[in-house]
Amino acid sequence: MESSNRDRKAKLLEIRDLYKAFPLSNSLLEQLQFKHGRLVRNRESVHAINGVSLDMYPGDALCVVGESGCGKSTVARVVTGLLQPTSGSIVFDNQRIDHLPPKKQLPYRRRMQMIFQNPYASLNPRMTVRQTLEEPVRFHNPGIGNGELKQKVEEVMASVGVDPGWSNRFPHEFSGGQRQRISIARALTVDPELIVADEPISALDVSIQAQVLNLLMEAREQRSLTYLFITHDLAVVEHFGSRVAVMYLGAICELADTATLFDTPRHPYTQALLSAIPRLNRDRPPHIKLKGEIPTPINLPTGCLFQTRCLYADERCRQERPALKELNDGARVACHGVEEDRIE
């Protein structure tokens, strides 16, 4: 089985019980409220991530999917250290990094880079491409010579398909697709092992999306990269991902190999999500319509996070939150119904 192969391989990234809550009202005055004639301090927060555990192995392309607001981007930002987790741990290459002081995190920062969604905002408009690309190399290799630096930048530019002769241009002189290639180049200049990509192609034109996606896949093979790929595009997942994690309301409801997940979606939410992919063939499964809206992450539902919209929810689902349990084909599902064999 593939899962047993994985166990023998060293984990590159291990996320355990990750929680992230954003306090909603910052100032004391906003928190004070009158309730039943008494002054009460009412602290609310947005629960963006509610207990995410993930393992990533070298060479993985783990796609995280889910509707907007489900916490996919927050997971990416916590992993790369842009946000501090409220609780839980992040272990990178057998070293817990989330509680290290910034100086000590530096060697791990180099091995973990990020690609952003908006190619128009992710490059500093006042810096030339050369300056943008040289900065991370110089920062992580303080003693590097000018010739070596130039060579490195040119090599990376060529590998992402941007003419090194354009290195003195400013970002506004490039198109969206070219800019995204430059942001990918910036991430690749420091030879990372893990790349966290936060919807890297959703802001691009469809014709460019395929090019950038192929570029990312080429880079994965040539540089043996591992991807944590955040997206909401299921077609991309099928094409790109080796494993998929489906998120709902800040928690993972299903985690499986791509083929397994698309063949046999287990979790009711995954089933609904996959039935929403437009398909051309006539024998497609009927579209599963979910009732209602995604609940607010301020007041989370009790029990299973999906119970308010689930077609199979029963009393146990309303009381007890299901854990992510591994099934015999390696897929992990967090659902009482699947566990009890109520849902096929």
Add this chain to the structure above:
Amino acid sequence: MIRHWRLFVDSTFLYRFRRDKVAIASFSLLLLMVLLSFSSPLIAPFDPYDPAQIDIMDSDMPPAWQAEGEPRFPLGTDAQGRDMLSTILYGTRISITIGLFAVLLQSILGISLGLIAGYFGGRIDAFLMRLADIQLSFSTLMVAIIVLAIFQASFGTELYNELAIFMLILVIGIAEWPQYARTVRASVLAEKKKEYVDAVRVIGLGSGQIMFRHILPNTLSPILVISTVQVANAIMSEAALSFLGLGMPVNKPSLGSLINSGFEYILSGSWWITAFPALVLVLLVLVINLLGDWLRDVLNPKLYKD
């Protein structure tokens, strides 16, 4: 370098400058005033700081085109017999110097504090911004008058006259930092949410490098606009203080102290001692403000007119 120059020549900035007559006129006038005043030791007919060149017998001469005027003194002389043209040239130089250095001090203080407040946010931000609010609730002139008057009273006029120019720069510079801090903070709040800042944070750069190398260059347009207006304001504050007798001493007059010294004689008919420096001051402040307005329009992409 050549590339940057070419970018500048091709820019909309220069294009719009060439098409705006007010901007061209203001800029030429400002350039003329700055060049003339800063070359005053070379071009001025007299040195007003040199007592040997001043003759009390020449005092109160009207401008050259009037009947009693002399061609030696094209704009007349003041009550001490100093040539008005030379004195105005030297005075403008002092006014502009004080204006520039006061704004330099303001911008160093205001930009650093504004960057820190905007970037770190939270309690630091709240503390610095309340400090700015408190400072803004005192008017600049009030603070300046109190500080300068106390200094003058405790250290004597002699020392004060020597240090007047530094004191003015310090007082005007420190009193107006909140203007900068607020502007910079507002831009930083907008910039720091952009993804390029996240990207350099992922690389691992420290806060200082992120603030000064990445965020600051992207907040330069509002800083540039506010700087022009602040230079005009600083020159005005200096003139007001000098007019009140708390600025530059009479033997090293700025435009404000010149206006003040002529004010005593304005009713006895010697209007030129006040009128010419006042005219120069008004022109100087006006052209700087016009340029500032123009700059604000050009650098604000939402305001593309033609």
